[in-house]
Amino acid sequence: MSQVVIYQEAAGEIPEQPRARSGLLRRLWEGLGIPHLLDRLGVSKYSGLTADALLFVYALFGIVSARSIQHLIVLAGNDALLQKLLLVLDRLNDKALRYLLKRIEPDTYRAFLGETIHVLQDDPRMASRPDGVTIGDDTIEFKSGAKMPGIQVLFKASEGRYNLGYAIPSTHYADDEKDYPLLFDIRRRSEAEERAVAQERERQALGLDLRKTSDYLRWVDHQIAQGEEPVLAVLKAARFNGTAVKGVEERDVPWLGISPRNRVYLDAQGKQVAAKQLLRRRMNERVCLQLPDSGRYVLVEEGQVTGVGDVLFLITQEVASGERTLFVVRHQEVEQALALLDTYLSWEQAEIETKLHQMVELLTQARTYGIQSETASLDRWYYVSWFILEVLAAGYQRVVVPDRADRHYLYQGQEMTGAQIRATLSPDDFEPAVYKGKKCRLASRIVEHEELGRVKLVFVEEFNKKDQPTRCYGLMCTDPDYPDELVYRAHKLRWKIEEGYREMRQHHGFGAFHSRDWNAIYGHLTFVFLSLLLTIAIRRFNRRIATQTLGWIKEHYLNAVVELQEVADALIVRFSQGFLQQFGLFQLVPGIGYVDW
Numbered sequence: 001m002s003q004v005v006i007y008q009e010a011a012g013e014i015p016e017q018p019r020a021r022s023g024l025l026r027r028l029w030e031g032l033g034i035p036h037l038l039d040r041l042g043v044s045k046y047s048g049l050t051a052d053a054l055l056f057v058y059a060l061f062g063i064v065s066a067r068s069i070q071h072l073i074v075l076a077g078n079d080a081l082l083q084k085l086l087l088v089l090d091r092l093n094d095k096a097l098r099y100l101l102k103r104i105e106p107d108t109y110r111a112f113l114g115e116t117i118h119v120l121q122d123d124p125r126m127a128s129r130p131d132g133v134t135i136g137d138d139t140i141e142f143k144s145g146a147k148m149p150g151i152q153v154l155f156k157a158s159e160g161r162y163n164l165g166y167a168i169p170s171t172h173y174a175d176d177e178k179d180y181p182l183l184f185d186i187r188r189r190s191e192a193e194e195r196a197v198a199q200e201r202e203r204q205a206l207g208l209d210l211r212k213t214s215d216y217l218r219w220v221d222h223q224i225a226q227g228e229e230p231v232l233a234v235l236k237a238a239r240f241n242g243t244a245v246k247g248v249e250e251r252d253v254p255w256l257g258i259s260p261r262n263r264v265y266l267d268a269q270g271k272q273v274a275a276k277q278l279l280r281r282r283m284n285e286r287v288c289l290q291l292p293d294s295g296r297y298v299l300v301e302e303g304q305v306t307g308v309g310d311v312l313f314l315i316t317q318e319v320a321s322g323e324r325t326l327f328v329v330r331h332q333e334v335e336q337a338l339a340l341l342d343t344y345l346s347w348e349q350a351e352i353e354t355k356l357h358q359m360v361e362l363l364t365q366a367r368t369y370g371i372q373s374e375t376a377s378l379d380r381w382y383y384v385s386w387f388i389l390e391v392l393a394a395g396y397q398r399v400v401v402p403d404r405a406d407r408h409y410l411y412q413g414q415e416m417t418g419a420q421i422r423a424t425l426s427p428d429d430f431e432p433a434v435y436k437g438k439k440c441r442l443a444s445r446i447v448e449h450e451e452l453g454r455v456k457l458v459f460v461e462e463f464n465k466k467d468q469p470t471r472c473y474g475l476m477c478t479d480p481d482y483p484d485e486l487v488y489r490a491h492k493l494r495w496k497i498e499e500g501y502r503e504m505r506q507h508h509g510f511g512a513f514h515s516r517d518w519n520a521i522y523g524h525l526t527f528v529f530l531s532l533l534l535t536i537a538i539r540r541f542n543r544r545i546a547t548q549t550l551g552w553i554k555e556h557y558l559n560a561v562v563e564l565q566e567v568a569d570a571l572i573v574r575f576s577q578g579f580l581q582q583f584g585l586f587q588l589v590p591g592i593g594y595v596d597w
Helices: 021-031 034-040 051-059 069-077 080-085 094-103 106-120 191-206 213-225 242-250 334-368 385-393 418-423 484-493 495-507 518-541 550-557 577-582
Strands: 133-142 152-156 161-174 179-184 233-236 255-258 264-267 272-274 289-291 296-305 309-318 324-330 375-378 398-402 408-411 414-417 431-435 438-449 453-463 469-477 563-567 570-574
Touching (some): 021 080, 021 518, 034 051, 034 106, 051 069, 080 563, 106 334, 161 334, 161 495, 161 518, 179 334, 179 495, 213 242, 233 242, 242 255, 255 334, 289 334, 296 334, 324 334, 334 385, 398 484, 431 484, 438 484, 484 495, 495 518, 518 550
Parallel strands (some): 133 375, 233 255, 375 398
Antiparallel strands (some): 133 161, 152 161, 161 179, 255 324, 289 296, 296 309, 309 324, 408 438, 431 438, 453 469, 563 570
16 A cells, blocks of 8 residues: 655755855855955945845845845845855845945946956966957846836837837857856936927926927927927828928928838829838939948939829838838928938937947956957947947957948949949958868958048858858958958857846746836846856856856756755854765856866
């Protein structure tokens, strides 16, 4: 007869077995001198608890897979080893932790993360190298809290949708042996955006619904009365109609219409033409004008809009993405019409440049904190001349970015795009190459860029295991003497930052912030980056777990079961014989931390 098994509810909380994670992380924390660093940065006690203890608990957020600060407090309270390490843990509460995060400014968080990176550069297992690559990119984290500070409506291309959230530019280091996150920032609104937000609050206070033409014209009157006459009235969706156009023209305000795709107009011959037909017009360099700063082609056609009269249709196409938009302006000289369009596009560009300036600052700070890589690798979006020149001025020897369709070069006495230069090559111009087992063929040409000077274009053909071509693209490198295969390597290493974002989202609580305080949000993201950085350091410091994934290290190595014993002047943490024989403990900087078992 089988044994009777009875299942019952426990009388109280079931104590978690002692785990190694807080002890291992604490030893690394102390070995890197983080408590002294916090003192040096002026991060002191709060509510009777040391900043070191509070922030160390927060550093466990990703390690213990906490969902919130409250959940972290519960998990910390159940951590038997942590209770022995931090004797003040019984006084820990979420209020003290939240208030400390709010008291620390973003500049201090950046210095804290940067100085930790700097200390790690002293260990050859984590030190950056000149042949490494500093990567720059940004990611978007959607959030639902409309009242969260600095939150914006953003478009996430990978999901194909708009939502409230934060754009987070960051940097990452990579070479052929290792990679780890560096510094980050949260995209801030430009001055123009801040004014727009203030105006939106003012409109809401006045009870004006800008979807209504009458309310929109009352808003224009309000702005004029306040001495803030609009430079340009942007009329879109239902607001683009004859009444709105007449109203702004009576007020001597220039206007620009953004046409919905379902509108029907009259062309120059008086025939009906739908907006979607205009957007399908054939566009090429022969018939289009180019707006060089915006990377757009513009096709200009005459026509009429019911209730408005004679107009110019400005059909624009982004050269890089192929996306088209139909703008409408009053019939006038083409130069004046393009000036209105340029005014509107310059507002969009101002938003983009805010993030570019932040990236320059992040790349500059990476060098300040000891990152030795001479190459910066970025996405196509960052192929902006002034930005690249500033990155080079920060001390990088070269910048590698994918080529863009709207960039022109002087080659063999002619102005040509990268695609046109690629068309002049023959199959014999390409040389076979291999990177990490993947086959490709490379060819290059030295060309002249109007603002960047002599640069190299490297043309890439990638193949699958069956030697079938999969991708063809071009790369631009500001250093014409840099070997083709190293340009390609720098571009492929850029993917490491995407892997870092994925790791932080899956294992380190990247999106688990819901605060309405800017400092607290910045602090949470700081410890997400720090958590990944320290986990990578533990892997690098123990050669026997070097091939394991970071998720495995977090779940199995850091989560190892231990025994605790207190003696007169010490706390003994015992690991199983099997664990020590198979993995051992990580070794810190020689002379500072553990020795290898």
